[in-house]
Amino acid sequence: MNSVLQCLLYARPLTMYFTQGRYRKDLNRTNPMGCKGELAEEYSALVVELNKRCYRYLAPKFFKATLASFAPQFEGTQQQDAQEFASFFLDGLHEDLNRVRKKVCDCNLDGMPDHLAADKAWNEYLTRHNSIIVDLFQGQYRSAMRCLTCGHESLNFSPFMFLTLPIPANPSVDIRACLQEFVRAERVNGWRCPKCKCARDASKTLSIWRLPPLLMIHLKRFTFSGPFRDKLSTRVDFPLTNLKIQDGVANPKLQEQKRDYKLFGVSNHYGNMSGGHYIAFCRDFQSRRWYKFDDSAVSPMPESQVCSNAAYLLFYSCLDFDHLGNSF
Template sequence: MSPVYSPPKYSTGSTLLSPYSSYDPCDPTLGYIVRGQPQLSRYAPSTSRYLNPSPCLARGVLFFPQEPERGRAAPHSEPHIGRRSESYSRMQVKGQIPRIIGPRGRSPSRTGYSCTSPLSRQRRSVSQSDLMRELATLEICDQGAVERGGYTVKESAIRGRADYSVPLCWSSENSKNAQGLVGLRNLGNTCFMNSILQCLSNTHDLRDYCLRNTHRTDLNHNCRAKAALMEEFAKLTQTIWTSASSEAISPSDFKMQIQKYAPRFVGYNQQDAQEFLRFLLDGLHNEVNRVTVKPRSLMEDFDHLSDDEKGKRMWNKYLESEDSKVVDLFVGQLKSSLTCNECGFCSTVFDPFWDLSLPIAKTSGEVSLMDCLRLFTKEDVLDGNERPTCHRCKTRRKCTKKFTIQKFPKILVLHLKRFSECRVRTSKLSTFVNFPLKELDLREFGSDNSVNAVYNLYAVSNHTGTSLGGHYTAYCRNPCIGEWYTYNDSRVSPMSSSQVRSSDAYVLFYESATSSRM
């Protein structure tokens, strides 16, 4: 195992404000308070000590630049990025600013999406009819061909939208291999990136969004990055699904763009897969946000409304500034209730979330995903120094806090909190969490009128190893044929659904059963 430099500890905190309202960590109240507009973003994660999204907080990790890839990295905030993907955790995280010592690893390929190394010979072949039936729904028309990475792809566009033509490729010559069963070359400690990219590539609606070139109609040219990240992500997705070769491709062009958007990914140090997912979704959303001119922030009082109506108003207010295909798929709404134990006054806050960070229950027996969800949503009593100020009592009172999912997203991302901070280093929980592949019923965690609360699993990002050394892989269910495959950088191989559950599961991707193809 490679030597490790243990970084010094630095405490940091969130500087972003709530998109709607929040409990002030310094002077908490139970009344509904609408915050002013922050400079970085109108709708940013909550600053509540009780609702703590952590994309902008640093979490210390040890880095290993050599292969096999080691460790997991600490999340950083990039000062130029205005909005963060909201993720909710029950506990506030103190972060670290890591210092990295060691070689830089391998250099990336100069050519993006080029064929580089052979896949596993065990990869399953699927009939041409299966693929063509799947792709027929995309309504693609051919408009010529171009060369890329040693194989031919065709210039295609959606019928009736000839103005938006990008390289696409479905033909009789390559349709057998165009199953999304293409590996990604490791560019030097980039297994974290490859794992998440394969999970997103097998996200059916997001894949179709790229293959149909619909993203081009949504490109926000007012965005700082000029939509370069979305373009490279779409090209990479198209190449994965349309490659005529059975060899891995290099995602170097995509890596270049994600590095420009989030400089923390510059270099070849190992990073955390969940943090990479947050930055990537945030960048993609910014570039295809349908809102080009955001409205001014107005002070509004919704206290007189019922919780359901208040939640709807808050959601519509969020969409006035943040509206994209990425939001359509990945964003849900979380309700936080705080009840005064003295007078019974209840204050509710509604916040958008992009994923949920679930604590792993500590027990001697088997731990299920439902146990983790119940631990996340269980009632907590705030007493002592944590007592907030009751809006009705006008004094600090003992209160009860509870989370409820107000609006379920189409794609539910669940992060298992396997890594925790100790006094001297990060530790990892290798607890086996039993999660269902089908019919994850979350209605007990939703509001009274919640719908679409049943989910099917379609992808898992795995972390094998310890906090001192590890490697990321992905298990994905192919959206065309419904069978599971292992994605280990360049290697792709079939697997049994019985192998999907393991103690390495780190990020779970569920899709709503109403749109699932299982």
Template sequence: MGAPLFPGFSGTWKEMEAGLARCVPAQCNQVTSQGAGAGVAGVTGWNTGRAERAGAARLCSTEIAAVLEFSVLPQSTTSALKNSSNSGGRMAWKWKYSPKEQLEDMGSLHPGLTGLQNLENTCYMNAVLQCLCSLTPLVQYFLSGKWNTALHEEIGESATAFGCLVSDMWLGEFDYVSPEAFHSVFGKRHPTFSKRTQHDAQEFLICVLDDLHEAFKQPSQERQSPSAGASTRSSSGTSIITQLFEGQLSHGIRCLTCKAHSDRPESFTVLSLPIPSTRACSLQDCLECFFQPDTLTLNNQINCFWCGSNQDATVKASITKAPPIIIFHLKRFAWQDKNRRKLSTTVCYPFSDLDLSPYISTSCRDTREYSLCAVVNHAGDMDYGHYTAFCKHSVTKHWYSFDDAQVTKIPDSEVQADTAYLLFYTSQGY
């Protein structure tokens, strides 16, 4: 038998089902209302007091651990499983089986293939959430319950809602679920996204990663500096987000007058790549454009310490730390003659063996290669557009299209599209 997708439990299914049925208190059983036909799960009762929710989660976690010899399950998982066991349904994960055997034995359950209801102009949010919820290391972090121990409860409400959403999506019991609870609490922390209007998926992604980082971070001594080409978090610290998504750049700056050289480090979670052509190009072309040396003149001069004045300089970026998961943002929205327009350039990107070694600093021996695992697409123009996602399922290894509530299996050939906006790559073997 192969290794289970979520290891840690070795008991029988009846033992797990019976244990969960006994462990779920009323505060946790606030998930799911059945929709017509497809089946829609919406988290209700979110205004329950934070102390009550935290107490319920701790009670679930403690008793489940005692009965099942497992660690911790997220609150929404136990709630949804209670509902599943009462209705005669079966649990979406059966840890004693290999991934292939899981799917063959689950019948109508579809873990990780759950659509998201559009709450009116929230396709940007749905596409990003589907990509994040397809990343195996992040999914395992939430489904194992490790997030509960790292969570800063005073600022972790949206992170908790995200964890509940991951659980609901990987339970596989519904064709689609509602992200209403997550959207509501996330909008409180980020009012820009509280209104149900169109937003940029990349901006939303950065805010989600920042929010999750703040909710889970542990203190560190590292400092970070901002840059136009990469997104960074506002404060130092380490978290599951830094472990998975954070890379490090070094900007080598050389004064053209005195030839003095200095390096400026910068952390990033998303790399924004220029598109160097209006017709067709490759991802490697975009990377070459981003990492090519640049000359700083006129208003962009540096203040050279050794010269004591502003001087022309050259600057060249290189990667000093490559993250396990690297996200590329293709800069399709550009300014032309004081007007913003969208570039519909076809960017060809590899499915596997993406080699970043040409852009790795000589001082870094990290030469890992990457495989494509998810794509956020944007179809349309500046005034009207629609976001969708392509995600590679971690168990079946098939590609699926996520168009809000609609989930469709697609051939590999359809994943290469001229609508690609965000590309998610995972390090091979990670």
């Protein structure tokens, strides 16, 4: 929990949204999917206190108690998966801050060209989910299923919070190799083809259609095979600046933008599946220095040590907010 919260505190647009009190106009206390606005209120109080910078450390006991009242799995001190916590927490914030009060039904995308189907799916999604979390952290996948018998292709566009990347089975890889593995076509047996009207073998391809201003990358270090669980300790090299997401981008307009991202946080996991410890590395926007957050201990660190085989969650910020058409 601590490592994720530290990284999110360095997500400047989100932190400023709370410290400036802009979240209050979006509070949705009647959303049955949310936490009655209480999670957003407690997180705001935590952010404001931490930004006073007058504490050696701060124990977020009220925030943790509020979180546990809606999610009992976070009640004790047992270690939880950082990605699962981040996903639950950001989903909870989203529902507490959802600007939508009345939701509409899903739309039909059959037979539409890619760009029209993607825009319609995204706009329809925003009629049900519209918050600062969607504005900052959510992108859009393009999923294509192609029948290997008749060639018919069925498209689906869906939102994502984390860009979850598999790690290739090599001693050392870079982030681009993970992206290439992510977009590799997968054979699916028994898919019901809408054209053939029966079960067929198909090829499934996942690609990126829309990227968010703040990109969270989840490196799949934990693998499951039946009752067995394992952790991959492969070193994944990733850039601290000028990350370009090009492999797996299906949207021609996004390819033309050549968007660059800069790293501002890393949640690292040390240990194995049965136990371990999370430590955060974060870059301070003002000093431009990197810091190591190990529970209550905070210390400066050289940026040469930011990339390691313990990296689990990567937090990137788009270098240029101007062309995104949003004001945060």
